[in-house]
Amino acid sequence: MVLNDLGNKIASALRSLNAHVVVDEELLDACLKDITNALLASDVAVPLVVRMKKNIVREVDLDNMASGMNAKKVLERAVFKELTALLNGGGDASGTKTSGTKTSGTWTPKKGKRNVVMFVGLQGAGKTTTCTKFAHYYAKKGFKPSLVCADTFRAGAFDQLKQNATKAKIPFYGSYTESDPATIAAAGVKRFEEEKSDLIIVDTSGRHKQEEALFEEMREIASVTEPTMTIFVMDSSIGQSASDQAKAFASTVDVGGVIMTKLDGHAKGGGAISAVSETKAPILFIGTGEHIGELEAFETTSFVSKLLGMGDIKGLVEKMNEIVPEESAEKLMEAFGSGTFTMRLLYEQFQNLQNMGPISSIMSMVPGMADMIPKGGEEQGTKRMKSMMVLMDSMTDAELDAPNASKIFNVKRMERVCRGAGRLPSEMITLLEEHKRLGKMMGKMKGIKMPGAGGARGRGNPQAMQQQMSQMANALPPDMLRMMGGQQGMMNMMKQFEGMDPKAMQGMMKGMM
């Protein structure tokens, strides 16, 4: 993931202070040096790094720090604040901007109103892909989005948009014959206004800073479509040169938000962050893959928290509650109670896992678990899961709902399922073994009450919590328990959930299970 390296280095610089009881000037200097070096090595622009350092030093004023104040905590907070400000597009926590339609918070279109969003950005930044992801994201939220292709510069742009839009079932507009992008944009917006689309997305052609003619075209499109929001799409793998280009865009049109794409790559990312600060606009979303669902609403504090290995419990709760349907969670809970674990239930849990997106991104939300999935492990796991689902697709309803699936398959039935699924007998055996193993684990968990409302783990009942944790720890495979830091690690994790809305918490725990 982009910026991972930066996050690890800063977190390790901060952690290095833990070995010392008192933080003096010398230690602070050494830590700050490591942090600034990490920022520079990630391509964050020098003036921004200098400013950040100055702000941090001002905040962590050891000479004037009240006695009893923890210097490490103050430093951690200052670093957090500066990184947040940088990603908010201001670059300076002491004086954040707002201009035009932008705010330093998040922007959302208004349902049922006229929302025209113009996408601008460099060639290949991912505009066309992101337009469809953006439309899909809001379609799921009940909007009526539409797409207009005003890119007549790149041959094939309209076909790409058409293909993406058709797949996502989003109405689109474009032309093979009209060569003036402003004319197409105006006609498309007019059409969709008449059709009462409440989110009209206009894709423009990519350009470089030097191409004045194309910048003029962008101004013309903006003047005929009167966008309510202009989003600058930026490739996070772009280096230092991104800043100049971002500046040129922001001075031509009123950029109100940024979408950073390709965060799933391995680039250093600091150049992109510096460029965001040139636009003086907040990041609204991040692109984390090529697929339509791989667009995540951006929440700066959650992002910085994850970046520094502090987890993002709030995001985790929201994600779990959004993805795991209440009905499926209830069924799973029932299975916990009865110890019955059918193939269908396993299939449904795999479906939930697929909807969650990469497991590593979920793990990064849990404090201390960012590195739990070994390199390559995720891809391998996904492949295995898909192969098991294909096998289950070839089973009968009776087989899917049988309480003792691992016992009812004879050789003939196993061969038939494999033939139907086009899978090897060894894969079928793995599925049955896996199902049996999970069923066993489920049996051990029988009777565990979920934390949260009405759960045995009341805040005032640490003994009950300890008991539940022991039972859970016994049920988990030893490898997994070890990765979680043993029973103590689990307890620490649970402590992070303290003070959370019990209902939300309960829903999340059901989902996680």
Ligand SMILES: Nc1nc2c(ncn2[C@@H]2O[C@H](COP(=O)(O)OP(=O)(O)OP(=O)(O)O)[C@@H](O)[C@H]2O)c(=O)[nH]1
């Ligand atoms: N890995 C990854 N690839 C992405 C992401 N977003 C876009 N892409 C890929 O980036 C490439 C370029 O994307 P396009 O959407 O064609 O870019 P564009 O900005 O419309 O290009 P122009 O029309 O030439 O300006 C495509 O191969 C996309 O699949 C992302 O978040 N992650």
